[in-house]
Amino acid sequence: MFGPVLWRFGGARDPLREIQRLQREMNQIFSGLDQPLSQEVPPVNAWVGEGDVIVTAELPGMDTGNTDISVVGDTLTISGSRKAEALKEGESYHRQERSHGQFKRTLQLPFRVEADKVEATYEKGILRLTLPRAEADKPRKISVRSE
């Protein structure tokens, strides 16, 4: 339900957004499946290591040709669309719960990344991005000399 949400990008800066998010989550809990997807699409998880950050996004049934991933400095943008199943004549929906349409998500990464070396894979409906930390942004070790 709530999941292991540790913190959100920029969340601490904007309390109104946090309240809206809480409201959305409460609505989701009580609304059941018939409501349109109100959370931000796609949901993402992120892991951070010393030299890179891994971002995964749940995007089942996505057309990889329609997806756009861009990185500028420390900002990652994932956008694309998912089409609803086209109905032929005489066909009708019994239920339609899966979301479709355009999505766009912008995330602020914990550091600047090397845009040229970003790797993206799409497997089993999960987009996985490996974003290496920019050389210029890596912490520098300063050796102390004795004189």
Place this chain on the structure above:
Amino acid sequence: MMEDNVTYRRDPARSPVETERTRNRRVYVPKADIIETGNSMVLYADMPGADEKSVDVTIEKNILTISAMVTPREAEGRSMFYAEYDIGDYERAFTISDEVDRDRIDAVVKNGVLKLTLHKMPQAEARKITVRTE
């Protein structure tokens, strides 16, 4: 050293006894679209993280159950710092009508989406009872 209140604490069973899964994992209900066509029903279910090996489709009497086990892919040497979705298994059951042919169900998993095609029995389409007067 054992603490008494821990040793003797027992959970009362629910009545009727609820079945539990052997895997202590969260289970999610996959979102689904069901489309009725002339001679079949097509079900799409979003199961990100599931593939053709992990998805199970079973029919017992008129209950169609779809389930999938998802193995989380860890990111070694890195620590999670932001999470919006949790990884778990999927399970959902639907009641289906008698006109679905149990022997002709096609299941395909592609990009984390399960597509089930449930064909209707040819006889069921034509079965119509004429009402007579006496």
